[in-house]
Every structure is written in C-alpha cells, then in structure tokens.
Amino acid sequence: MLSLPRERLTALLAESALTSVELVIAPPGFGKTTVLREYAAADSGAVFVALPEAADLEAFVRAIIAAAVPSALHSIGAVFEAPGEQEIDARVGDWLVSRLRTFNGTLIVDDF
Numbered sequence: 001m002l003s004l005p006r007e008r009l010t011a012l013l014a015e016s017a018l019t020s021v022e023l024v025i026a027p028p029g030f031g032k033t034t035v036l037r038e039y040a041a042a043d044s045g046a047v048f049v050a051l052p053e054a055a056d057l058e059a060f061v062r063a064i065i066a067a068a069v070p071s072a073l074h075s076i077g078a079v080f081e082a083p084g085e086q087e088i089d090a091r092v093g094d095w096l097v098s099r100l101r102t103f104n105g106t107l108i109v110d111d112f
Contacts, residue, residue, distance in 0.1 A: 009035045010042060036108050045105035051112065057089070061096055068107055072099040 024032050033050075040048035049067045052059050058080055065072050079095045080088070100107070 010039050014039065014043065033110050036110055040106075040108050043106060046108055047103075047105055048108045048110065050110045053111075057092060061092055064096065064107070064109070065099060068103040068105070069099045 024036065026032050037048055040046040047067045049063050051063055055063065058076070061079075062073070062076060065076060079092055082091070086094070
C-alpha cells in the first residue's frame, strides 16, 4: 500500500502537541492512523498506542501503561482487583493519572 507523506498535517500535530489534548477526526480511510504513525516516527518523545478492537477498561489501561510507563505494569492487577469505596472507573482513572505524571512525552492513542 502506497502512503503519501503528509508534511502539513504532521506539522500541525507537532504544533498542537504543545496543548494537553488534541483530537484528530476524519471519516474512515482518510489517513488518521497513517499521519499519527508518521508523527510518532518523527518525534522521539512520542509514543503511539493502537488500542485493541473492543478494548475494555483494563485492556485500555494496560495498552497505555505498557507504551508510556512499562515499569508500572506490575501493579495494574491490584488496581482492578482491590475493593474500595471508589467506583472502579474513578479508582483506575486516579491510578492511571498518577502513573502518567512521570511520562514526559506525547501519548498518541489510535482508535480511542
């Protein structure tokens, strides 16, 4: 499959990486994944995560942590198994945010 370089879009992504969150939206087949992969390849601080199809919360968290903070992988199971006052979404969200604070790069999540 032939892929055309998308310098203008890659430059826009580099510029927008200075913000906290950026969303790339286009219909299927318009090259979102291609441009995000190109950007990640060009930026040594960028990490590209392709989510598994129909990923549940645990699969999502595992994919993000494996790519961005692999040293935290060993403690994921306890977060999902631990009973607590907080609902699972809030507990996992707090845990994920705390682990991602050590990540100093651009996290690209495809097919979120």
